[in-house]
Amino acid sequence: MLSALASATIGEGVKFIGENVFQDCSALTSVSLPSTLLEIWGYAFDGCSSLTSIIIPLSVSYVGDNCFGRCPLLTIYAEAASLPESWYSTWNPNERPVTWGYGS
Secondary structure (H helix, E strand, O other), X not given: OHHHOOEEEOOOOXXXXXXXXXXXXXXXXXXXXXXXXXXXXXXXOOOOOOOOEEEEOOOOXXXXXXXXXXXXXXXXXXXXXXXXXXXXXXXXXXXXXXXXXXXX
């Protein structure tokens, strides 16, 4: 059952994380995203209430609606210098802290 998943490493070569893929994985504490990732679709991490941090690679050109909703412990580290125009306006609906330009 995905709700018991504690960590996930998405392999290099993966380009998309689909809608709702990790939704309500309440035990998920860490996720590693590959540098090949282009898009994270809506609600992908919604309800991951134990997730504490995520690094969004510079390659990500789109983040969907409510991607990080209901993630009260989350801090987002984005390699992009600022919010890309192509990210959905409500990608971070609870306004979790974001560090832009991470790793540069």
